[in-house]
Amino acid sequence: MTGSRFRVGIIGAGRISDLHAIEYLQNPLARIVGVCDRDAAQARSKLAAWGIPDVAVEEDVDRFLAREDIDLVEILLPHHLHLPVALKAMAAGKIVSLQKPMCVDLAEADQLVAAAEAYDRPFKVFENFIFYPPVLKARELIDQGAIGTPLSIRIKSNPARSATAWEVPPSASAWRSEKSHAGGGPLVFDDGHHKFALAWHFMGDPEEVHAFIGDTEGPGGMRFDAQSIISFRFPGNRVGNLEIVYSPDMELVTRHYAQDDRVEITGTAGVLFINGGHGRLGATPPVTLYRDGQITTYDVPSGWEQSFVLSTRHFLNALQTGGAPVLTAREARQVLRFSSAAEQSAREGKAIRLAF
Ligand SMILES: NC(=O)c1ccc[n+]([C@@H]2O[C@H](COP(=O)([O-])OP(=O)(O)OC[C@H]3O[C@@H](n4cnc5c(N)ncnc54)[C@H](O)[C@@H]3O)[C@@H](O)[C@H]2O)c1
Known part of the structure; x- marks a missing residue:
């Protein structure tokens, strides 16, 4: 974190990343400092559309997570990558926001709940509705x-x-x-x-x-x-x-x-x-x-995009005040169980x- 801003890295610059970017671009508590996608050209075109074309793009998740100037990662990947990338992000000491569903099945969910509850930094599963x-x-x-x-x-x-x-x-x-x-x-x-x-x-x-x-x-x-x-x-x-x-x-x-x-x-x-x-x-x-x-x-x-804006705003405020994120890993497992x-x-x- 520099000053009072969380330095945000987005992992997965696909369809939904546009709605995640909105609040990170406008909230004074955050700043997007990197985007990781195996399709670098697509990531660059997103950054251009978001008005931040000079932000660095990385194709490899491991190299991206090794960046020390990223505090918070927003994981927006296909579901089978949620568990491995979230575990790596925690091993790298990042604050984690992981898009729903937390993973592909309950066995994976149990691993993620155990890891998130043993982790000493914030972990959130992103649910906007x-x-x-x-x-x-x-x-x-x-x-x-x-x-x-x-x-x-x-x-x-x-x-x-x-x-x-x-x-x-x-x-x-x-x-x-x-x-x-x-x-x-x-x-x-x-x-x-x-x-x-x-x-x-x-x-x-x-x-x-x-x-x-x-x-x-x-x-x-x-x-x-x-x-x-x-x-x-x-x-x-x-x-x-x-x-x-x-x-x-x-x-x-x-x-x-x-x-x-x-x-x-x-x-x-x-x-x-x-x-x-x-x-x-x-x-x-x-x-x-x-x-x-x-x-x-x-x-x-x-506007449906407001659900993304307010979910992200709630998380940034929770990070500032030490409040609980929504959803916690355990709550997300309950929804997945459903x-x-x-x-x-x-x-x-x-x-x-x-x-x-
Ligand atoms: N909250 C909502 O309303 C909502 C809506 C749509 C999608 N989602 C969720 O968002 C997530 C992403 O969905 P999407 O529709 O944006 O998918 P998408 O396919 O459009 O985007 C996924 C991105 O991940 C990248 N990627 C794939 N494998 C990678 C790897 N190994 N390393 C780096 N990048 C890789 C792809 O190139 C792609 O750009 C999913 O979890 C999905 O369920 C949520």
């Missing part, structure tokens, strides 16, 4: 008692098509199609991590998970694990589900992935709707509350009871 402003607003309203006690969460993931979506390079889909690299399916395990994180955030750890997982052709010939329904039971007679539906002929408005998400949380006294995620089905308000015959809407910022139980349930054709 719980920092999405409409989600923060819903959480604030729930904490104020707006819907009474939450009894049920209903989450809908709805990939579709979009003329306004950003470009996803074929290389970003290629590794996701290999189970050994991705760990699980693109919608249940990979994107599903965010949805299970939401369920965990609002309802806590589930005690039982039951799933039907479909298989269909997605864009570019990719297999999509849709249409799928995953049901959860939480302690105290509370329930939830995640429904994943691919609508190939439905046009969405989005600046990011061709997908939308919707969440409905029903409590003892009211209902909260989070009406959008990556994209928009029309001009719905980001958050709607129903209570006592009244509908109240909340016009909070709903998504791997869904895949296990569909594979074995039975409900999976969980002990955390």
